[in-house]
Amino acid sequence: MWAAFRGLFAAIAADRAAALLLFVSPVIYAGFYPSAYTDEVVTRAPVVLVDLDRTAASRNLIVRVDAVQQAEIVASLPSAGEAELWMADGRAVAALIVPAGFGEEIARGNPGTVLLTGHGAYLLRASSALGGIGAALGQTGRDAAREQARAAGPPAPPALSLVARPLFNTREGYGAAVFPGVAFVIIHQSLLLGLTLLAGTARERMGADVHITGSQLAGIALAAGVIGLLDVGWFVGLVFWWHDYPRAAAPLADVAIAAILFVAATVAAALALASMFRTRERPLQLVLPISLPLFFLGGLSWPSEATPPVLAALARLFPTSPGLELMVGLNQMGGSLTDYWPAALNLAVLALVFGIIATRRWVPRLDR
Amino acid sequence: MTQRAGFKASFVRECRFMARSPWDLALLTWIPLLLCGVIAWQLSGGVVRDLPVLLIVQDDSAISRDLAIRIEAAPGLTLAGQVSDLATAERLVRSHKAHAALLVPRETAERALMGQAPVILYFNASYPAAAATIQREVAAVVDAANMRLAAEQTAAIAPQGSVRPAPVRAVTVMAWNAPGSQEFQLVSLLHPALLHLIFMLAVVSAFGRELRDRSIGDWAPDLAALAGKAAPYLAVFMGWALLAILWLAGVRGWHFAGSxxxxxxxYAAMYLAYLGVSLLFxxxxxxLSQSLSMxxxxxxxxxxxxxxxxxxxxxxxxxxVWGNALPYTHFARLLARTWIAQGHGMALVGPLLAMLGIALVTAGPGAVLYLRAARDPGSWGRR
Structure with missing residues (x-):
């Protein structure tokens, strides 16, 4: 068994493509991927302005909106049609339109209405910008209320006021929300690609019916498991810490057990899949494109409640879906393993089933 | 052999190879169908519905009962239950029984009469897609509750004339995507994201395979032969592009604003750009293995x-810099400007030119390097 354990490391060291996939890519991706998300929250999204009112009230409103951190007024345009053209050409993600008569309505004690238009292709940016502008409108509203109060007395405040507080990922950054899930897809794909490439190469050289003993398979699995756990340690311990992503919310022992379950299921799946390939390069062609669907099936960017139930059930056959749930949960949301027992059990069952498949495929009946 | 005959011979040779190699054919056929299909299926709900929200009731009053009913009635939300403290709520959020909890603190009913009684929404920020929907929907729920309270309760005790709508009101709309559908936004982008990756894997495999298997000697390509080899891939993936558009615009009915x-x-310019990069790699x-990793x-x-x-x-x-070097980035810009909205002039020409520019800059040196390798038997057969 230990010979096979050392053998896997020797095989990786001797194969540049395998070393690239198993050792180098987790390092590259750790620096490469989060660089897309460095700013975390939307600031200064380009917004165009159409002021058809041109009164003190509208100017007051514009001054407030100009100070909003999420939005930056890039142009002041004469008509709503012009604003639409700017958005259609991708020069702005939202428009603020102040209709004529806005100031007069406020002076009369009626509500003044403004029109906020977001670009439907840039939902996140548009809603962040509009959210910021909405808050600024509240400010203007208070000023306007003082004006109105001279005529009609102070307005009654709304009965309830909603305060929103984020749980767990308290910075609410988009990198902090996406990358801690992406990291486990990266680990999964790195192990899957590296191991299937090595197996494909071995079967190509030694014939498709190459067999190993049970203890050899155990040694290979153990070595791959060590690599997987080092990957988890690298991302959770160093990369998340470096980027200041939420981490280490749960007790270390629980995170360690969860990591072992995730890596075990991934290695077992990789070894089972590896027994199907007979050409060295084939796994790269076929396994690379599944990363994006795997991430979306993980439920972070599209809630599993909104996923068709049959598809959500099928997604549980891949280690990434329960793995993301468990690792993101323990790392960010805290609690203990018992809070996430369905995901943990899911991973254990996958490890067992893929382990049995891998054994049946790799080990001849006599040596089991 | 004339250029035209060379093109045709390579085209036919590639198609014959495909017919004999089911796994290479898979990259052109059922793999794009399966992966694009899974994405389309997953997001076919369009707008997120029935996200479970808890109510933490510390003030058992008409207000909390009203909020409970409104949460249950909101299309995006469903009431996952009522609990009495935050710790229980957090535990339920961790175990995915709920995505958020709305706390109605003690004495809310009394404070509401004075106005601005806080109700606190704790949402799971680790799941951003669900969190965004929940914040929007709960804000609407609280607004609606306020309207009713203003009419029934506040109006009874507040000075006359003081109960009136907020002085500045905003009407918010999403242009070209009125329901703010994530299906429209995400699927229109995810399909080309998958297609260009699979296209590039297929093309890199096609060119890399000839060197790996030393079959490039028999093939002895020139520029026309390179084009003939790439042509079937371009044709097939243009077909997938057309199907992806037909799915969203035709079957799902999302409006096509532009052309x-x-x-x-x-799509054609994007594929050409990735073809150039493939040749370069x-x-x-x-x-082949290194090119596929890259x-x-x-x-x-x-x-x-x-x-x-x-x-x-x-x-x-x-x-x-990296993002602008990717043809897909320019394609995504074009998509927003000619599918979702209707842009004009340079807004459309710019991304097209950028993609063709990348194609030119990479295909030129790529073809030179590849044809040089084709004449150098010492570099064949590398793994």
């Missing part, structure tokens, strides 16, 4: 760097 012809031209490394790095993370969901302008300098 489908311009978008298809964008294979020509430079002369090794493809994973170059085309596998396009979605994150395209600036389509998260703004690229705010990312690091490296990400901005």
């Amino acid at each position: 489908p012809i311009v978008l298809l031209a964008g 294979v020509g430079a490394t002369r090794t 493809t994973g790095l170059f085309a596998g993370a396009s979605f994150a760097f395209a600036g389509a969901i998260f703004p690229l302008e705010q990312a690091s300098a490296f990400a901005r």
Whole structure:
């Protein structure tokens, strides 16, 4: 068994493509991927302005909106049609339109209405910008209320006021929300690609019916498991810490057990899949494109409640879906393993089933 | 052999190879269908519905009962239950029984009479997609509750004339995507994201395979032969592009604001750009496995760097340069300007030119390097 354990490391060291996939890519991706998300929250999204009112009230409103951190007024345009053209050409993600008569309505004690238009292709940016502008409108509203109060007395405040507080990922950054899930897809794909490439190469050289003993398979699995756990340690311990992503919310022992379950299921799946390939390069062609669907099936960017139930059930056959749930949960949301027992059990069952498949495929009946 | 005959011979040779190799054929047929199909299926709900929300009731009053009913009635929300403290709620959120909890503190009913009684929404920020919907829907629920309270309760005790709507009101609309559908936004982007990656894997395999299997000697390509070999891939993936558009615009009924012809031209320009990069990778490394690994790095993370969901302008300098080097980034810009909205002039020509520019800059040296490798038997057979 230990010979096979050392053998896997020797095989990786001797194969540049395998070393690239198993050792180098987790390092590259750790620096490469989060660089897309460095700013975390939307600031200064380009917004165009159409002021058809041109009164003190509208100017007051514009001054407030100009100070909003999420939005930056890039142009002041004469008509709503012009604003639409700017958005259609991708020069702005939202428009603020102040209709004529806005100031007069406020002076009369009626509500003044403004029109906020977001670009439907840039939902996140548009809603962040509009959210910021909405808050600024509240400010203007208070000023306007003082004006109105001279005529009609102070307005009654709304009965309830909603305060929103984020749980767990308290910075609410988009990198902090996406990358801690992406990291486990990266680990999964790195192990899957590296191991299937090595197996494909071995079967190509030694014939498709190459067999190993049970203890050899155990040694290979153990070595791959060590690599997987080092990957988890690298991302959770160093990369998340470096980027200041939420981490280490749960007790270390629980995170360690969860990591072992995730890596075990991934290695077992990789070894089972590896027994199907007979050409060295084939796994790269076929396994690379599944990363994006795997991430979306993980439920972070599209809630599993909104996923068709049959598809959500099928997604549980891949280690990434329960793995993301468990690792993101323990790392960010805290609690203990018992809070996430369905995901943990899911991973254990996958490890067992893929382990049995891998054994049946790799080990001849006599040596089991 | 004339150029035309050379093109045709390579075209036929590639099609014959495909017919004999089911796994290479899979990259053109059922793999794009399966992966694009899974994405389309997953997001076919369009708008998120029935996200479970808890109510933490510390004030058992008409207000909390009213909020409970309104949460249950909101299309995006469903009431996951009522609990009495935050710790229980947090535990239920961890175990995915709920995505958020709305706390109605003690004495809310009394404070509401004075106005601005806080109700606190704790939402799971680790799941951003669900969190965004919940915040929007709960805000609407509280607004509606306020309207009713203003009419029934506050009006009875407040001075006359003081109960009136907020002085500044905003009407918010999403242009070209009125329901703010994530299906429209995400699927229209995810399909080309998958297609360009699979296209590049298939093309890199096609060119790399000839060097690996030393079959390039018999093939002895020139420029026309390279074009003939790439042509079947371009044709098939243009077909997938057309199907992806037909799915969203035809079957799912999402409005096409601009011109489908311009978008298809964008697809063609994008594929040409990735074809150029493929030739460059294979020509430079002369090794199929390395070229495929580089493809994973170059085309596998396009979605994150395209600036389509998260703004690229705010990312690091490296990400901005990298993102603009990816043909997909320009394609995503074109898509927003000719499918979702109807842009004009340079707004459309700019992304097209950028993609054709990348195609030219990479295909030129790529073809030179590849044809040089084709004449150098010493570089064949590398793994």
